């Protein structure tokens with residue numbers, strides 16, 4: 001399995017010939033190394049409807065015929081735009097051919113802002129537990145710190161957690177470090193920082209708040225096995 005980070009909340013997981021892309025916000029993301037025209041994922045997983053997460057989903061899914069997994073209301077909105085979707089909701093898991101996906105809660109908002117200034121309701125925001133090749137990856141999406149992260153940690157052996165550290169819209173570094181302890185994740189990678197001025201953070205400082213060896217900073221394009 002190959003896992004790579006691409007700036008903001010974009011994570012790519014390549015497993016047994018299946019490419020899974022989380023929150024592909026490419027256009028408007030100055031930190032990413034990805035180009036929309038090069039992305040041909042089999043699966044896109046969306047945590048919530050905000051534009052910095054839905055990003056270029058419609059274009060990428062149309063060019064690659066990807067299956068889009070998202071909270072129900074967001075999946076419905078995208079299905080109406082002609083995409084192949086699989087709706088889910090918080091607390092529910094599903095065994096796909098590539099592995100298991102389960103949505104967890106996240107404390108945040110979820111809506112999509114259109115070019116003509118409409119706000120589309122896209123349900124509840126979510127975190128995602130992805131289990132492939134016997135390993136569990138937790139993508140927290142956008143969220144504040146919440147106590148039930150302990151429940152998520154107790155109920156799942158999390159090998160790798162992607163946690164937002166940007167502050168302002170989500171947890172900041174100190175809350176994210178506390179989240180890492182509640183989740184009891186083996187490895188923690190910070191996301192959702194430095195994309196916009198209000199979420200400027202030093203990811204190395206975040207890693208220093210964690211127990212030795214738990215945190216790992218990935219720069220856009222960094223990959224690990």
Ligand code: NI
Nearest residue numbers: 048050108142
């Ligand atoms: Ni958001």
Ligand code: MN
Nearest residue numbers: 050052053142
């Ligand atoms: Mn966001």
